[in-house]
Amino acid sequence: MRTGRIVKLVSGVYQVDVKGELFNTKPRGLFRKKKLSPIVGDMVDFEVENEKEGYIYHIHERKNFLKRPPVSNIDRLIIVMSAKSPDFSAQLLDRFLVIAHSYHLKPQIIVTKVDLLSDEEYEQLNQQLAIYDQLGYMVNTKGQDDTTSTLFKDIAGELIVLSGQSGVGKSTLLNQLNPELSLETQHISKALNRGRHTTRHVELYSINNGYIADTPGFSALDFDHIDKEQxxxxxxxxxxxxxxxxxxxxxxxxxxxxxxxxxxxxxxxxxxxxxxxxxxxxxxxxxxxxx
CATH class of the missing domain: 1.10.40.50 (Probable gtpase engc; domain 3)
Incomplete structure (x- = not known):
């Protein structure tokens, strides 16, 4: 029996990382009976059936999880917003923050593409971001030429989720951290002022001795689990x-x-x-x- 972390799920196959060694696994039928499904981020016990394949027998207790997109055992949720294309929206940012707090996650804010702003637009953005800074949120802004290594240099052992709408630059951030990933990026649809979906599934990437999850862009946020009283x-x-x-x-x-x-x-x-x-x-x- 081996223990590892699920880093990817595609077509019912769970890829499990055991100290850099990857195994393709499937869950045993007992999970269906319990109506329990493994998700990316889960620590699992699995039995190797042949060299690189096996079956999951046990899911370790989760310390937290996101329902949509499904990711577990998150240490930090980084909300990625863009200053332009798509335009920055404080209302959308607040909705992401509500989702983060509803799952008891620690959110951090990164705003990309600030180099595309005029001086006046940059000042307006800073005035809005100052509100979040005063509330105790960690806020970072970066342009296309900025290095991202300083933002993610101390993530050893952590699982970080990048979350945000399509086109804000999540995949670009990951490519800058590890050019070998060569993740697909696309231009923004001018008609819709948002990006096309380039990430189609949740996947964990091993970077700086930790994991960073690139998640599909959100076309809508799910508040079904939140009561108005809460x-x-x-x-x-x-x-x-x-x-x-x-x-x-x-x-x-x-x-x-x-x-x-x-x-x-x-x-x-x-x-x-x-x-x-x-x-x-x-x-x-x-x-x-x-x-």
Missing amino acids: LKHHFREINEAGALCKFRDCMHLKEPQCYVKAKVENGDISQMRYNHYVQLYEELAQRKERY
């Missing part, structure tokens, strides 16, 4: 200020003596972030009503 806990500043509201079940919308709304009014909480909270809350409320 949403306030996934906005750091709203969650913190909400502890001082008069009513414990305050949703920070129309309730009296709401400390969050008071902080928004005096500028201590970003009006932009609060608006994004209200928008998403209303979407979640309408979704529940439909069902």
Whole structure:
């Protein structure tokens, strides 16, 4: 019996890495009975049937996981946004952050293609990013000529997930870290202002003694696992200020003596972030009503 990490899943075959040695494996039927499927990132025990193939018998307990795309045992989730093509969207960034916090993941933010901005656009972007910096998020910006090695130099033993919409430069980042990967990249569709999907499955790449996952670009974000009552806990500043509201079940919308709304009014909480909270809350409320 050997133990390794699943680094790739294609057509029902799970590729398992054991100290740099790769094995193609399939799960035993017992997983179907338990309605349990291995996913990329899982630590598994498997039996070698011949030189490079085998069967998975046991999945180790996961410390965390993402439902979509399915990845487990994540140490850091890096949200990759682009400054231009596709244009930076603070609303989309906040939605990615909500997803990250809902799965108890530690998010970091990278904004690519800043060299494509005018001086005025660059200043506007920095003003928005300053909000996230003040909230304690690690924020990095890079242009096409920047080296990425400093961003990922201390990842030994870690599993990092790169997440973001199509066309923001996730595959380009990985190619810069390891040119031997030669991952496919594509130009942006000007009509849609977003990239075409170049990554079609989740795969872990071994880089700097750790793993980095390139995930398919998101055409839509899945909030099905989040109740509207829980949403306030996934906005750091709203969650913190909400502890001082008069009513414990305050949703920070129309309730009296709401400390969050008071902080928004005096500028201590970003009006932009609060608006994004209200928008998403209303979407979640309408979704529940439909069902």
